[in-house]
Amino acid sequence: MQRLTGMDASFLYLETATNHMHVAATAIFDPSTVPGGYSFEKVRDLVDSRLHLLPPFRRRLLTIPFELHHPLWIEDPDFDLEYHVRRAALPAPGGEAELAEFAEQVMARPLDRDRPLWEMYVVEGLEHGHIATITKTHHAAIDGVSGAELTVNLLDLSADAPPTPPPDVPWKPDRIPSDLELFTYALNSLSRSPVRGYKAARRTVATALNLRRRNRSADVHAPPAPFSAPRTPLNVAISPHRRFAFTEVALDDVKMVKNALGGTVNDVVLAMCSGALRSYLDGKGVHPDRPLLAMIPISVRTDEEKGAMGNRVSSMFVSLASDIDDPVKRLHAITDGTRNAKEQEKAIDAGTLASDWVEFAAPALAARAARLMSRMQAGGRIGPMSNVTVSNVPGPSFPLYSAGARMVAMYPMGPIIDGSALNITVMSYMGSMYFGLMACRESVPDVWDIARGINAALDELKKASDGTTAPKPRKPRSTAKAVKPG
Amino acid sequence: MQRLTGMDASFLYLETATNHMHVAATAIFDPSTVPGGYSFEKVRDLVDSRLHLLPPFRRRLLTIPFELHHPLWIEDPDFDLEYHVRRAALPAPGGEAELAEFAEQVMARPLDRDRPLWEMYVVEGLEHGHIATITKTHHAAIDGVSGAELTVNLLDLSADAPPTPPPDVPWKPDRIPSDLELFTYALNSLSRSPVRGYKAARRTVATALNLRRRNRSADVHAPPAPFSAPRTPLNVAISPHRRFAFTEVALDDVKMVKNALGGTVNDVVLAMCSGALRSYLDGKGVHPDRPLLAMIPISVRTDEEKGAMGNRVSSMFVSLASDIDDPVKRLHAITDGTRNAKEQEKAIDAGTLASDWVEFAAPALAARAARLMSRMQAGGRIGPMSNVTVSNVPGPSFPLYSAGARMVAMYPMGPIIDGSALNITVMSYMGSMYFGLMACRESVPDVWDIARGINAALDELKKASDGTTAPKPRKPRSTAKAVKPG
Structure with missing residues (x-):
């Protein structure tokens, strides 16, 4: 459990129904380099095996009663990888127009604040047999850590990178505290940094x-x-x-x-x-x-x-x-x-x-x-x-x-x-x-x-x-x- | 300009971030019956040619300042068919699992209340060369009129139905009234039916x-x-x-x-x-x-x-x-x-x-x-x-x-x-x-x-x-x- 910094939290406060505070990237991959051939499951398994290197991907927000203080991050006990990594496809011919239209619809939707603040679409059906990933992450989640670090942890320097070793300490989800606990915790820490944000x-x-x-x-x-x-x-x-x-x-x-x-x-x-x-x-x-x-x-x-x-x-x-x-x-x-x-x-x-x-x-x-x-x-x-x-x-x-597929473009x-x-x-x-x-x-x-x-x-x-x-x-x-x- | 009935408006008031008040249907079509072959544009053109038979499709909500009264419907001056009718595709093999996953994601997203309250996805890439449409409409928009009537106006009894005759009177978008106008209009009509809803x-x-x-x-x-x-x-x-x-x-x-x-x-x-x-x-x-x-x-x-x-x-x-x-x-x-x-x-x-x-x-x-x-x-x-x-x-x-394609299933x-x-x-x-x-x-x-x-x-x-x-x-x-x- 960890309280958001004022700057991280500010991206939540600034967000409106029209001014979304997420960032994204559309990356295009050539899956012909994948050992044994591409499959969606390989991409999802890759993310799964690296979750311990991507801490924001399993953290969700907890807001404080009466908004007394900035929200908290907790390790989401209901974390569900299948929700975050989604398989999709473009209509033919899968060119720039179709890819852009798909990406703009993803970008137009706010992230669900009751879950870890990211989504990844694995998009099939691009021309030349290519695959795209569209990764959307909330600013509040990647401001405190380096966004570049997150990206690096999902990419490799070669198509046949060795499997990721498991974490030394297994991941432990948090219990969701009661409103009373949150309230007390907020009051106790409130004197420390009320205006820092x-x-x-x-x-x-x-x-x-x-x-x-x-x-x-x-x-x-x-x-x-x-x-x-x-x-x-x-x-x-x-x-x-x-x-x-x-x-x-x-x-x-x-x-x-x-x-x-x-x-x-x-x-x-x-x-x-x-x-x-x-x-x-x-x-x-x-x-x-x-x-x-x-x-x-x-x-x-x-x-x-x-x-x-x-x-x-x-x-x-x-x-x-x-x-x-x-x-x-x-x-x-x-x-x-x-x-x-x-x-x-x-x-x-x-x-x-x-x-x-x-x-x-x-x-x-x-x-x-x-x-x-x-x-x-x-x-x-x-x-x-x-x-x-x-x-x-x-x-x-x-x-x-990524998962053996060579990245050929990154927008x-x-x-x-x-x-x-x-x-x-x-x-x-x-x-x-x-x-x-x-x-x-x-x-x-x-x-x-x-x-x-x-x-x-x-x-x-x-x-x-x-x-x-x-x-x-x-x-x-x-x-x-x-x-x-x- | 037309005020929503209490019952229609109630579907707006009841809606929450988790309890969505839209209904939808997934229809599957065999496009092999389309004269000259299927294209997405033919489906969109069909909807375009029948908009005058589908009044809720061009109406948007206007809320009243201070929520003094139920919202109004106006003929949307910014109506944009391309926003509402969207082309999409399923990943291979385009079977029931892929179709259901696409449909459930559409259903999980609320409609934008600043636009006419409907969306239609034309989904390609189904197995057997089929096409699906997923039509999502807000209850507030189809409660006053017959929902069945809307559906009938998008479907034909044969693959080679004649083109729809244009409307007798061309469509006229409304001007968006000022807040003051809305306020006055609401006050004037407020005594009539405050509790009817x-x-x-x-x-x-x-x-x-x-x-x-x-x-x-x-x-x-x-x-x-x-x-x-x-x-x-x-x-x-x-x-x-x-x-x-x-x-x-x-x-x-x-x-x-x-x-x-x-x-x-x-x-x-x-x-x-x-x-x-x-x-x-x-x-x-x-x-x-x-x-x-x-x-x-x-x-x-x-x-x-x-x-x-x-x-x-x-x-x-x-x-x-x-x-x-x-x-x-x-x-x-x-x-x-x-x-x-x-x-x-x-x-x-x-x-x-x-x-x-x-x-x-x-x-x-x-x-x-x-x-x-x-x-x-x-x-x-x-x-x-x-x-x-x-x-x-x-x-x-x-x-x-629909647009010449025979409907083979409707969920x-x-x-x-x-x-x-x-x-x-x-x-x-x-x-x-x-x-x-x-x-x-x-x-x-x-x-x-x-x-x-x-x-x-x-x-x-x-x-x-x-x-x-x-x-x-x-x-x-x-x-x-x-x-x-x-």
Whole structure:
């Protein structure tokens, strides 16, 4: 029995019927490498054999009477693996459109809070004989531990990995305590940390206010402040339903652009998103009066926080320079912007914007900050905090396997919140960058257009860099991959 | 814009996170009869072309500020057919186990109250090249109109039915009124019918109390009163999750038993359920001290109610005589019991226990009655109101088609509620009786055992009737059809 930290619990409090606080990933596997052939049971047995390495998978919430204190985690005495790992299939031809439609329906449903907060769908019937897994986990369950650690414990470095040794100490489910016991336990510990949960939010708000203050100075290089974003159709209240689109580019192509035109891999990714969103809004006749503003989750550790508590999460706000017509000048403006933002934050690991999956947390934190901000500024008029969330999660460059099947693609699925109806999360794996675009079904029904625009924006940048350095031979998979369904 | 009746609205008020107030049906089609071949788009286009014949399919709820009055129906200005009609598929081999697992997951999810209250899944990948549709509709939407009428408007009498003529008057979506407008409208109409919604419940309670009073008399033939049911593992609080099992018997076999041993088709159905539940509980070492009690929804129309308002629903309580070892004597006891119950009610259409789908409403009504009863008897000790709900819905004996595909089976899926974790609904079609068993996933995980028990109980009755009349040749499909998955 263990009480949730304030930050973990905050993801429960923030969740509404439309703003779900779970994150997910769609991974595609080639089962031809499975020794003896694929079966659903092998995947479920793999999860079963590793449950002791995946503590959040058997923990469920217990809420405290009268909500006196944060909920508790207990080892679920009714744990039922069959409930969590589900077999499913796509209709023919099992292509991107069918997979995305299945994934968006999974993402649109809240997790059952009376059970461990995760579900895994093993999806058969993909084209090329592939299999997909869609793993959905609540933020409250993976914020305290490293989300990356969970993933690693379900994947292997080879197709014929040895069986997992059983745990040293067998798992012991908890008894569900009575309401009276919970009540007493909560009262006893209540004096300890009643407001701890709000400090992170205050810190985020403080950061936002600091940024605003700096922005008012004469320094022209200051990054844009949150709430300086223009209003667009992406910045509205969201429904519970989702649209999911995805696409893939070759990491070598992105690096070629970076080497020819300057900036980092992340800057080129932002420039691709900028180009895609510019075209998308232009096609709708929407011409924002200011450049679009991206919120980028970043990992921020202070020295005193390093260690047991895992990651702290903050956000960086970067202009997408979408008011600049020339794609090269646009990339340069973005590069200047991220450099300034990084200098200002002075807290970002070199080479990565985000060090692991925990940065998915940032949108939720920001939502809380946004609500506090609105309350503080009640009566005034503020714009959207940002136009889009862009997150870049570096992944391995070597192949991974699950139950013997080789992973061939991994599309991350980040959360969206009121006021920010589009989340673009990018993950690199085996020389490719996989873009997952999660959107509100009602406000961004045509999110596949944005996915196609990402490939088009990279092509534009590649063309512009052709004269600058000798272009490397293009990989076939770098061409436009996203095809609008239907 | 139209205000919900109290009875329709009651299904909204009664709904909880675990007690869902939707009903559904799984229909299986043979698409080989489709002119030009099956496609998902043909099914969706069919629904599209008939929307004007299916008014509840485009109506959504509007709740009134402060819940001053029952919600309103409006013609949904954001209606989006693609949201409601969804394409899906089963994993191989697409048999009964895979279909049931898909259907139970659909049933376990509440409908979105911000949209018209229905969903239809078109499920591909069934064995024999079959297609299934799972249609889920909220009680509040189909109680006022005839549910059967909705079904008929989606089915045809032949594979090559002519296209549906367009409506005379084109559909006009409503504007969503402001909160102030809703508030004013509610205040203006509030004096009219504030308590109308509770009359039906009071009537049900009154019926229950009348039954109790009669039962205390010396008449030994009086049917059992509600709340005289023994406690069993079926009579507990339910989870939001479901198990669905189904089976099929030949109507001729049921009629043969009826002709040989007496009683009606419905009596034989009840005897089959009784035998199945007896074996099921016996296998768990549960031996109730009294016979199991079935609640049977019935249609009750008074003369003054006939007409515009559609059906009124009540319930009949019948002993399943499960304490009697001999299957023939058990059937006779059930036959005596239903005859007495019918004489007492004097309000049942001859030949059918239930005249259309509206009787699905009864469990919810009964739930409300049950809550009122408990409150009235606070401090006393009462048992479960009944042990199981059994509903028999007569269907057509001629083939029906949807978008050209011939319907080959139709399994109804009734709702379950706290205290009654199993619903058995039976529908006849084309010489077969289709049993749909909806159960709570946690309290009745082995519902397939009960489905198999229904076939076994019929076999037992057939054997007993062999000596009584010359048995008719058995149809192959009358043998045990339900196979436990896994």
